[in-house]
Amino acid sequence: MRIDIISAAPDLLKSPFNHSIIKRAKEKGLAEIHIHDLRSFGLGNYRQIDDTQFGGGAGMVLMIEPIANCIEQLQAERTYDEIIYMTPDAKTLTQSVSNTLSLKENILILTGHYKGVDQRIRDKYITREISIGDYVLTGGELAAAVLCDSIIRLIPGVIGDETSALTDSFQDNLLSPPVYTRPSDYKGMKVPDILLSGNFPKIEDWRSEQAYKRTQQIRPDLLDE
Ligand code: ADE
Secondary structure, three states: OEEEEEEOOHHHHOOOOOOHHHHHHHHOOOOEEEEEEHHHHOEOOOOEOEEEOOOOOOOEEEOHHHHHHHHHHHHHHOOOOEEEEEOOOOOEOOHHHHHHHOOOOEEEEEEOEOOOEOHHHHHHOOOEEEEOOOOOOOEOHHHHHHHHHHHHOOOOOOOOOHHHHHOOOOOOOOOOOOOOOOOOEEOOEEOOHHHHOOOHHHHHHHHHHHHHHHHHHHOHHHHHO
């Protein structure tokens, strides 16, 4: 999979993809990430990328030309399966969306800043808009990093033990059950006997029950879906 990201603050994206599982996915050739600095498509001597909004009001808006020129230059080189805009005014990211996106070949992500981008960019180029939660970040870069992380770890071969991604929280609309490791008794705090029993069908039943209970307590909304 190849992911291109357009950003007005590309430095923010330098670090998140150079660690652990995502770094290994890149080294194995399973994921390629290319960051494009919107400023290099800016207009005039000052490389302008934003302007005040029509109709008045506080806050700058990212202009149509630099973004359109950047997108069209990238589109001349390849066809994108999705062009995604990261914004708080969109549906919230779910595991199901990450699953869908992990099967794509080429994804382009546009990150917003300030008041966002000129609406005409959204109308013309964007195939999907994604928010990572009901709160506002200073820009879409960290949101894009979250999205990329959640997608890349699902690409077959990225996580060694395939079942590990398949048993994540949300993969079946349930939160994960509790997990434990050695020691089995820490200052009197004991691991549930069932996990030490070696009875694997019973352990699976216990885990399902715990996942359901936890979901009911913390995220009952997931059970309605
Ligand atoms: N940009 C600013 N806030 C955001 C959010 N919550 N999700 C996605 N992009 C954003």
